[in-house]
Amino acid sequence: MNNKPTIHDIAKALNINSSTVSRALNDSPRVTLKTKEKILKKAEELGYKRNVLASSLRKNVTNTLGVIVPRISRHFFSSAIQGIEETAYLAGYNVIICQSLEQLEREQSIVNGLVEKRVDGVLISISMETLNYQHLEIVKNSNIPLVFFDRHCNEAGNSNVLIDDFKGGFDATEHLILQGNKNIVHFSGPNELEIYKNRLAGYKAALKKHNIAFNPENVIVTRLMEDDGFKSMQTILNLKQKIDAVFSANDMAAIGAIKCIKQSNLKIPDDIAIVGFSNEPISTVIEPSLTTIDQSGLEIGKTAAALILSYIENKQIPEKGENIVLKANLIERNSSKRN
Amino acid sequence: MNNKPTIHDIAKALNINSSTVSRALNDSPRVTLKTKEKILKKAEELGYKRNVLASSLRKNVTNTLGVIVPRISRHFFSSAIQGIEETAYLAGYNVIICQSLEQLEREQSIVNGLVEKRVDGVLISISMETLNYQHLEIVKNSNIPLVFFDRHCNEAGNSNVLIDDFKGGFDATEHLILQGNKNIVHFSGPNELEIYKNRLAGYKAALKKHNIAFNPENVIVTRLMEDDGFKSMQTILNLKQKIDAVFSANDMAAIGAIKCIKQSNLKIPDDIAIVGFSNEPISTVIEPSLTTIDQSGLEIGKTAAALILSYIENKQIPEKGENIVLKANLIERNSSKRN
DNA sequence: TATTAAAATGCAATCGATTGTATTTTTGCT
DNA sequence: AGCAAAAATACAATCGATTGCATTTTAATA
Numbered sequence: 001m002n003n004k005p006t007i008h009d010i011a012k013a014l015n016i017n018s019s020t021v022s023r024a025l026n027d028s029p030r031v032t033l034k035t036k037e038k039i040l041k042k043a044e045e046l047g048y049k050r051n052v053l054a055s056s057l058r059k060n061v062t063n064t065l066g067v068i069v070p071r072i073s074r075h076f077f078s079s080a081i082q083g084i085e086e087t088a089y090l091a092g093y094n095v096i097i098c099q100s101l102e103q104l105e106r107e108q109s110i111v112n113g114l115v116e117k118r119v120d121g122v123l124i125s126i127s128m129e130t131l132n133y134q135h136l137e138i139v140k141n142s143n144i145p146l147v148f149f150d151r152h153c154n155e156a157g158n159s160n161v162l163i164d165d166f167k168g169g170f171d172a173t174e175h176l177i178l179q180g181n182k183n184i185v186h187f188s189g190p191n192e193l194e195i196y197k198n199r200l201a202g203y204k205a206a207l208k209k210h211n212i213a214f215n216p217e218n219v220i221v222t223r224l225m226e227d228d229g230f231k232s233m234q235t236i237l238n239l240k241q242k243i244d245a246v247f248s249a250n251d252m253a254a255i256g257a258i259k260c261i262k263q264s265n266l267k268i269p270d271d272i273a274i275v276g277f278s279n280e281p282i283s284t285v286i287e288p289s290l291t292t293i294d295q296s297g298l299e300i301g302k303t304a305a306a307l308i309l310s311y312i313e314n315k316q317i318p319e320k321g322e323n324i325v326l327k328a329n330l331i332e333r334n335s336s337k338r339n
Numbered sequence: 340m341n342n343k344p345t346i347h348d349i350a351k352a353l354n355i356n357s358s359t360v361s362r363a364l365n366d367s368p369r370v371t372l373k374t375k376e377k378i379l380k381k382a383e384e385l386g387y388k389r390n391v392l393a394s395s396l397r398k399n400v401t402n403t404l405g406v407i408v409p410r411i412s413r414h415f416f417s418s419a420i421q422g423i424e425e426t427a428y429l430a431g432y433n434v435i436i437c438q439s440l441e442q443l444e445r446e447q448s449i450v451n452g453l454v455e456k457r458v459d460g461v462l463i464s465i466s467m468e469t470l471n472y473q474h475l476e477i478v479k480n481s482n483i484p485l486v487f488f489d490r491h492c493n494e495a496g497n498s499n500v501l502i503d504d505f506k507g508g509f510d511a512t513e514h515l516i517l518q519g520n521k522n523i524v525h526f527s528g529p530n531e532l533e534i535y536k537n538r539l540a541g542y543k544a545a546l547k548k549h550n551i552a553f554n555p556e557n558v559i560v561t562r563l564m565e566d567d568g569f570k571s572m573q574t575i576l577n578l579k580q581k582i583d584a585v586f587s588a589n590d591m592a593a594i595g596a597i598k599c600i601k602q603s604n605l606k607i608p609d610d611i612a613i614v615g616f617s618n619e620p621i622s623t624v625i626e627p628s629l630t631t632i633d634q635s636g637l638e639i640g641k642t643a644a645a646l647i648l649s650y651i652e653n654k655q656i657p658e659k660g661e662n663i664v665l666k667a668n669l670i671e672r673n674s675s676k677r678n
Numbered sequence: 679t680a681t682t683a684a685a686a687t688g689c690a691a692t693c694g695a696t697t698g699t700a701t702t703t704t705t706g707c708t
Numbered sequence: 709a710g711c712a713a714a715a716a717t718a719c720a721a722t723c724g725a726t727t728g729c730a731t732t733t734t735a736a737t738a
Contacts, residue, residue, distance in 0.1 A: 054694035057392040078417035116391045393724035
């Protein structure tokens with residue numbers, strides 16, 4: 001009763017060989033149309049469903065991509081996953097989604113599981129704890145294409161799909177400067193992560209261009225949760241030294257900061273201007289609406305999936321790795337515009 | 340080079356039989372500790388990774404759940420997926436995520452693919468186009484446990500994990516009534532979907548309890564995107580008849596309505612009060628903050644995963660189906676509170 | 679040191695589909 | 709009709725791990 005029919009059942013019922021059934025179901029030119037029809041009819045009749053496990057085992061191909069993200073429900077990542085899934089679906093691939101929850105240990109175990117499942121490719125956005133990349137070696141050693149998106153690592157030879165974090169950081173900061181701000185604080189994330197390094201570098205470059213001295217004390221490193229933004233802002237407000245703007249390396253922390261500022265009855269952007277990073281949907285809704293850097297998860301996801309699919313289909317992983325850098329555009333909204 | 344080592348390679352290297360290797364790797368009591376250690380060492384040395392395909396084929400178990408949602412990036416669904424993944428991970432299962440994009444045809448093809456992949460269970464939140472459930476028969480016929488979450492269907496015998504939509508609709512509406520509103524419009528979704536039917540039923544019941552006549556014209560059916568809410572509100576504002584509140588069956592449409600109202604220079608909640616449904620994170624950020632019904636995707640996801648895992652582990656699908664109804668609590672915020 | 683029970687390991691079939699090669703059938707031509 | 713060439717189908721090995729049963733080895737007892 002639980003036993004699903006196999007090609008052998010179809011073959012037996014029609015008194016032919018299972019290899020012919022297999023070929024018919026795969027629409028091979030080696031089988032007559034008449035026989036194909038007979039087989040298809042019988043397959044339908046028996047409620048036959050191909051056993052993809054057996055097929056994958058034999059063909060050594062699973063038509064499955066493994067995707068590892070820190071946390072599925074984060075809007076940026078769920079958008080990226082959506083993009084990956086859409087692209088994969090159109091190419092006939094499934095995606096196995098796993099979340100590291102920012103824990104290296106989980107990431108390691110997940111990577112292992114995906115290799116054991118023989119996925120055809122792995123797309124990863126690394127956790128905040130991922131400071132060495134040894135656990136990813138096994139993917140490469142297994143000849144499984146590996147593509148980083150957004151949160152990548154600084155090793156040579158990897159393929160990455162990123163947005164232009166440096167330019168994003170630069171534009172955000174320069175925008176604040178052009179609005180007349182001079183003392184700009186930067187909320188940064190764990191500085192082992194390339195994306196935060198690059199956003200910070202952009203921030204510094206913009207200051208330099210406009211002859212503003214870089215003050216290390218103006219960089220506050222946290223995990224950039226909403227709460228972190230709130231607390232960082234509290235700290236700042238308690239300082240004697242006055243600041244006039246914040247460039248936050250993500251939107252959540254920026255929103256925390258906005259909430260804190262509003263609570264203190266200060267005006268945004270008049271007292272403190274804010275720019276975020278990511279253009280999360282929430283940034284259009286908060287008041288004042290948040291100036292931010294647009295970073296389309298959907299786009300990154302689609303691009304990353306297309307890239308890894310090209311490696312898979314060509315059965316060739318480029319030796320040197322490729323970098324695809326998507327544009328990061330400033331979106332000016334009310335949290336930073338002075339009149 | 341690409342050829343990964345198998346248990347046979349380990350066996351050959353140690354001059355023992357592959358069955359012993361298999362047993363050792365599965366920590367069977369039938370193998371001596373000494374032999375196990377020898378095997379484990381060699382496995383490590385060769386970089387052996389179990390081929391889960393072969394294992395699954397033989398054992399007829401994949402340790403994989405299929406999950407079908409309309410759209411991954413919708414906050415409610417990504418939270419649900421996060422919950423499913425967390426619970427599945429702890430039980431040693433992977434999840435394959437697929438999105439129907441609200442299209443029946445995709446849903447059908449996805450279901451088929453998951454059966455072919457021999458997933459151990461299917462969790463689904465159906466698309467808005469899903470009016471008949473024939474394509475789900477094959478899951479049941481294959482003896483694969485099937486659990487609906489949130490967007491379920493009204494067939495008997497199914498297992499569902501839901502929140503109490505009726506009570507949610509009732510509480511939302513009664514709350515508006517108790518705030519003094521009499522002419523309350525309801526934004527509803529496609530009325531083939533049970534969740535919207537039930538929210539509507541709750542709305543009606545609350546009106547009845549408070550002796551307010553139900554006016555069919557006060558129910559506006561759309562797909563409840565933000566844009567739909569905006570347009571519905573425009574239509575309403577153009578009517579001669581005045582309304583004083585809206586209960587929207589989701590938050591997105593409520594937010595669209597709020598944006599429209601603000602644009603018309605009317606006051607919320609003084610001129611029009613609004614209540615949404617879902618408690619999306621955005622609802623705390625919009626101004627005024629949105630009164631809504633809390634519906635934790637994370638909770639639903641965890642519960643649904645736990646339910647289906649219990650079916651899988653017990654190798655028994657209950658004949659009659661189970662309904663797990665999670666509480667739906669009203670969260671009062673500023674969009675509805677009159678002073 | 680036999681003898682036997684118990685423990686450890688080996689053998690071989692199996693899961694279901696695929697595929698290179700061999701065999702049979704059909705077709706076309708004279 | 710007879711024969712070669714082409715087309716269709718059959719055979720059997722294979723992918724890698726699992727597992728019931730058989731065999732060998734070890735340990736225990738007399």
